[in-house]
Each structure stands twice: as C-alpha cells, then as structure tokens.
Amino acid sequence: MTTDRRRQTTEKNESVLPVVRRRSSVIGIDASRALTDAPTGTEYYSRALIDALLKLDSNFFFRLYTRATPPSSFFPATPNYEIRAIPFPRLWTHLRLAYEMLMRPPDALFVPAHVLPLIHPRNSIATVHDLGYKFFPDAHPRLQRAYLDFSTRWNVKRARVVIADSNATRDDIVKFYNAPRERIRVVYPSYNADIFQPSAASEIERVRAKYALRSPYIISVGTIQPRKNYARLLEAFATLPREYSLVIVGKKGWLAHSLYARAREMNLSDRVKFLDYVPMQDLPALYAGARLAVFPSLYEGFGFPALEAQACGTALGCANASSLPEVAGDGAIYFDPRDVAEISAVMKRVLDDQALRQSLIERGSANVQRFSWERAALEIVEIVTTF
Structure with a gap:
C-alpha cells in the first residue's frame, strides 16, 4: 500500500508521529480499554x-482507536500501525467510533474488550469473555445487567466471527443466544510470562513485609463479588489451623462490604487480609510466597489467576466449575x-502433603506452556485472512 504516517489525530489538534509504510489490508482495533493504569482481566x-x-510479522497494517493519546512508549515500537485518537465525552463507541467507521472504515474491525459500534464493517470480530451475568444476575445492578445482555446479543448478532476465551464460554454463547457454533472461534488468552514467574526469596520477603503478611498464608486473587465465592472460602478457611492466614487480593466489587462484615462476624479479622488492588509487579511474589493458591470461583470465562499462580510456582486448588478445569x-x-x-x-490435603504440593507445582509449570499471546495473535490473524 502507499506510504502514510503513523499519526494521532483529534478534531482540535493533530500531532504527527514517524513515517511508516502501510502493508496490505487495514485492521482496525478498538484499543480504548487497553489504556488504563489499573487493568483488570478484560x-x-x-x-x-x-x-x-503488533509484534507479528504479518501482512496487515493496524489502526488503533483510542479515546485519548497514549504515551509514546505505551505500544510496541513497530512500524505497522497508526493511532487514531478520537476524544468524545459520552457514548464514545456508538457515536464517535461509529462515525469513524462510516467516514474512514478499515478493512476489518476487531473489538477485544467491549461492544461493536452501531456502524461497523461487515468483516468485524468481537470477543465475548464470559456470560457471568446470566448465571449470577443478582451480582449486577439491573441496568448494568441489561447493558451486558444487550452488548453481548449485539456482538453475537453482528460480528462475522465471535471470539470466545474458552470452550465453556462458547457453549454458553450457543445456549443463551442461539448462535451458530461455526461462527464462534475459541482463542485462548494467556498470562504475562514476563512478570509471572517464580520469585527470589528476597523479593518474596520484600512483598511480605510491604503488605504485613503473616506466614504461612493462602492466597486468592480476583475482584470481590459474589460469583468469586469468597463467602464459602471464608467458611472453609475457618476450619484450618490458626497458624494459617488468608490473603484475598482484589478490587472492591458488587457487595464487597458484605464479605468484609462476614469476616468480622466469623472473628477472622486477625487471620484474613484484604489487599484490594495491588500493582502487577507485586503479584508474582505474593503468589510465590503462598503455601497454596485457591481459586473458588463459581463461574469464569477464562480465569487468569489460575495460570498466574501456576507460572509463579504455587500449588493450586481450583473450583471444578465453568472454564477452570479447561484452563488449569x-x-x-x-x-x-x-x-x-x-x-x-x-x-487441608494440600497444606499437609508436601509431595502433593510439589507435584502440583511441577504439573502447573507444564500446563502454562499451552498458552501464549503470540499464539492467540496468530489465530486472530488467521481468522482475518479468511475474510
């Protein structure tokens, strides 16, 4: 294709970034959800x-749509993309991004973490991460639940290909939205292999001291909300010897305060530590310092913490629900x-059996080798090449 500039443009000002050469078709990506300082799963x-x-050696040029200009080092320094920053006060997706699709459509559009705009190319791909609101409707305010249902139904109806994070999520989409199975592709996500790996003893001690943790401890990671099943975890933990403490790492979600109250009612305040959101660079040592990681969730579309714990060399106890056996x-x-x-x-079984813990650690380390972001990206590109 012809020479163009990687650029960031707004209606009121325009800044020009280095000259690059476009290659072949343009894939637009809604990158708005990627620009956050405290990212959760999606x-x-x-x-x-x-x-x-962006790191793939492919024959595509990428156009990233954002609400604001990202720092210059935010995305990889590769010559195969441009940033299209299009600020808008409200309804950015369905008004501003839709207008962009009308006036300057890419050859294909990929929405990895939100909803397709009202106007979009025929060749559109959208990821549906989970249908937790179908299984646990009371865990969401009524309006939020209605929007989640609308956005998923819209994605399933309008996307040429729907990406599901797991076979379990694909089956849920087919069940609840009567979607043709052949239009849904399972593309496994991965974990951050550069960050989540076994930690040195000094790093484990630094993080333990930073958060004033008692050893030995059990760790569980995930937003505090009913479907994470922390209430039952507290009840189970209360039966363990008092030498153990429980560390729950997760942002406050729906009904979080009822869980805090439950811990106080059970007289567990001195044994249970709620850390809220912690920086990602501290999480590996938090995992690695734990005697056991527990993932008791009632429903997950994928379940990043399972892979993170395994990658950090921590024995994992996991719910046999939804996608978790598929992932772990x-x-x-x-x-x-x-x-x-x-x-x-x-x-109790894992905590009392060192040989079992070591076996779980070794099997977990082998399991994470099944997942990589490069593999996921290659599968997305493979889908686009069929258009």
Whole structure:
C-alpha cells in the first residue's frame, strides 16, 4: 500500500508521529480499554493481545482507536500501525467510533474488550469473555445487567466471527443466544510470562513485609463479588489451623462490604487480609510466597489467576466449575465450589502433603506452556485472512 504516517489525530489538534509504510489490508482495533493504569482481566486481555498483534510479522497494517493519546512508549515500537485518537465525552463507541467507521472504515474491525459500534464493517470480530451475568444476575445492578445482555446479543448478532476465551464460554454463547457454533472461534488468552514467574526469596520477603503478611498464608486473587465465592472460602478457611492466614487480593466489587462484615462476624479479622488492588509487579511474589493458591470461583470465562499462580510456582486448588478445569488442566486439585466441606478438605490435603504440593507445582509449570499471546495473535490473524 502507499506510504502514510503513523499519526494521532483529534478534531482540535493533530500531532504527527514517524513515517511508516502501510502493508496490505487495514485492521482496525478498538484499543480504548487497553489504556488504563489499573487493568483488570478484560483490560489486560486487550492490551496484551494488541501488543502481540503488533509484534507479528504479518501482512496487515493496524489502526488503533483510542479515546485519548497514549504515551509514546505505551505500544510496541513497530512500524505497522497508526493511532487514531478520537476524544468524545459520552457514548464514545456508538457515536464517535461509529462515525469513524462510516467516514474512514478499515478493512476489518476487531473489538477485544467491549461492544461493536452501531456502524461497523461487515468483516468485524468481537470477543465475548464470559456470560457471568446470566448465571449470577443478582451480582449486577439491573441496568448494568441489561447493558451486558444487550452488548453481548449485539456482538453475537453482528460480528462475522465471535471470539470466545474458552470452550465453556462458547457453549454458553450457543445456549443463551442461539448462535451458530461455526461462527464462534475459541482463542485462548494467556498470562504475562514476563512478570509471572517464580520469585527470589528476597523479593518474596520484600512483598511480605510491604503488605504485613503473616506466614504461612493462602492466597486468592480476583475482584470481590459474589460469583468469586469468597463467602464459602471464608467458611472453609475457618476450619484450618490458626497458624494459617488468608490473603484475598482484589478490587472492591458488587457487595464487597458484605464479605468484609462476614469476616468480622466469623472473628477472622486477625487471620484474613484484604489487599484490594495491588500493582502487577507485586503479584508474582505474593503468589510465590503462598503455601497454596485457591481459586473458588463459581463461574469464569477464562480465569487468569489460575495460570498466574501456576507460572509463579504455587500449588493450586481450583473450583471444578465453568472454564477452570479447561484452563488449569492437570496442574490443579479440584473441588466443588458449592461444598464448603470439600473446599476445606482439599485445602487441608494440600497444606499437609508436601509431595502433593510439589507435584502440583511441577504439573502447573507444564500446563502454562499451552498458552501464549503470540499464539492467540496468530489465530486472530488467521481468522482475518479468511475474510
């Protein structure tokens, strides 16, 4: 294609970035969810997958749509993309991005972490991460639940290809939205392999001191909301010897305060530590310093913490629900997340058996090799080449 400039443009000002040469077709990507300082699952997915796509040696040129101008070093320094910053006060996707699609459409559009705009190319791809609101409607305010249902239904109806994070999510989409199975592709996400790996003893001690943690401890990571099943985890943990403490790492979500109150009612305040959101660079040592990682969630579209714990060399106890066995594979010991006695028994078994812990660590390390962002990016590009 012809020579063009990588640029960031707004209606009121324009800044020009270095000259590059376009290659072949243009893939537009909604990168708005990637630009956040405190990413949770879907935001991290968006950022990591975009980075991997830009690093591929492919015959595509990428156009990244953002609400604001990202720092110059935010995305990889590769010559195969441009940034199109298009600020807008409200309804950015359905008004401003839709207008962009009308006036300057790419050859294909990929929406990794949100919803397709009302106007979009025929060749559009959208990722549906999970349908948790269908299984746990009370975990979402009514208007939020209605919007989640609308946006998923819209994506499934209008996208030429729908990406699902797991076979479990694909099956849910087929069940609840009567979607043709052949239009849904399962593309596994990955984890941040540059960050999540075993930590040195000095780093573990630094993080333990920073957060004033008691050892030995058990860790569980995820936004505090009902579907994460922390209430049952507290009940199971209360049966363990007092030498153990429980560290729950997660941003405050729907009904978080009821969980804090429950911990106080159970007289667990001195044994349970809620850390809220912590910087990603501290998480590996938090995992690595734990005797056991527990993922008791009732529903997950994928479940990044399972892979993160395995990558950091921590034994994993995991719910046998939704996508989690598919993700954690042979590298976890499983329990029924609705059975408090079973959760307790599994934790006790792992904590009391060093050989079992070592086996889980080794199997977890092998399991994470199945996942990579490069592989996910290659599968997205493969889909686009069929258009």
